[in-house]
Amino acid sequence: MQELRSQIARIGRTGFTVLVEGESGAGKELVAREIHERSRRSRGPFVAVNCAALVETLLEAELFGIEERTATGVRGRRGKFEQADGGTLFLDEVGDLSATAQAKLLRVLQDLTVERVGGSETRTVDTRVIAATNRALPEMVRRGTFRADLYYRLSGVDVVVPPLRKRRGDIPALVTHFLHRYGYSATVVVAPAALDALIGYDWPGNVRQLGRIIERALALSSTTTLSVRDLPREIGRWPLMEETGADALDLTLRAWSSRYVRLVLDRCRGNKKRACDTLDISYHTLQSLLEFASPAPAMAAGAEALLHAEIPRPARVGTAAGSALACLDQSAGE
Known part of the structure; x- marks a missing residue:
């Protein structure tokens, strides 16, 4: 969608913290990557973290790192904030963080410093944070399950990513993106009829589902042209009248x-x-x-x-x- 692309271009030029909202699989990480690529940090690293997958006991070590302790044999390592220094840290599903994790994240965002687990040295980080969620954070704030101060810190700039069914015009570009990601952009093309079927499908799993479908088609196809028969049957079954009506x-x-x-x-x-x-x-x-x-x-x-x-x-x-x-x-x- 042109409005979303324009918004990404404008935000990319700033250094603000960004909150990306949208359904699960809608392409929030793709949006975050595009913001990073359009920023002055584009030459720096882009580090992605799925907060929902972080075990509470390992959260600090994952985000802030571990201080080396020779006496006990503990090997030191950098956390995600340090790994993203000079670049962008993408915190996906930030709404799944526990209250303890929210407090620790807020402190880092306020001070722009981290302390590795087991250490006392404060390390300054130059990291832009882009957070994403499929949850209604304002409602969570009202219920007291998400910190209001963290929400306002993260939501300096909001980007709402519509579900794929509401931006079908993006599907051809996304298909090209996935062909490139899987290493087939120079050798495989998608037949017009197959592309029509992809454009017409409702995509309950959004961009993530599209990526899996393209991956499956590439694995099953015996030619260099992906056709309709390389797609799951349900892709071609979307109702003719449902979307178009009269x-x-x-x-x-x-x-x-x-x-x-x-x-x-x-x-x-x-x-x-x-x-x-x-x-x-x-x-x-x-x-x-x-x-x-x-x-x-x-x-x-x-x-x-x-x-x-x-x-x-x-x-x-x-x-x-x-x-x-x-x-x-x-x-x-x-």
């Missing part, structure tokens, strides 16, 4: 047919002759439908529902789609 009634037969033809061509691995035989249409009609600029990715849903069944052997595609394409083929020849 607008779906305005979608034309040609737009629907264009989407369906693209899906069949994808299943035929780009072989246009096989697609023509499968659909029982002429090459001219196939080209005409491929060149048609369909206005709505939602069209892929209805077509994809048919494609979850096996493609019929060359002769005729099933009932409704076959009749529609036959009519179009007839009109194209007139």
Whole structure:
């Protein structure tokens, strides 16, 4: 979303503490990384900590480090605050911190100093903190389960990350991001029909789920093109009318047919002759439908529902789609 991108760009130029809010898996860490990359600290480290995964007894050691003690054989190590010195520390799920942990974190944010566990030396740190949560912190403050002073310290700047279902336009860029992360950006492409299916899905698990789906598709695909059949079946099952409502009634037969033809061509691995035989249409009609600029990715849903069944052997595609394409083929020849 353009508004979110603009906000990230503006915040990146500042050095303020940031609180990123959003559903679990919505991409809060991606937002934090982008803020870091756009800041003057971009050459410094970006260190991420999942607060929900920290055991209470190990929290201090994890965040602040351990002082070396030669006599007892304890090896010293830097904590996350020191590791992020000169860069950014990302504290994910900060709402899960215990009351004790909240007090210790507040002290570091106020003084910008840390003391390693078992030591007495105070170490100054130059670390920007970006915190994230999927909880309603103001409500937790009212209930007394989250410190008000820590909340106000963290929320100098708020960024709300919408769930993926409300920013479908970001999905192509996110797919590219995951291909790059998994090392396939130069060797694998995503078929248009598969991208349509990804854009149309509701993503209850948000960006995290999208990443897992791309990872799964890469593992299962036997070609360099990720197609619809490389995706889980539920990805193509999102309801045609649920998101679009009455607008779906305005979608034309040609737009629907264009989407369906693209899906069949994808299943035929780009072989246009096989697609023509499968659909029982002429090459001219196939080209005409491929060149048609369909206005709505939602069209892929209805077509994809048919494609979850096996493609019929060359002769005729099933009932409704076959009749529609036959009519179009007839009109194209007139």
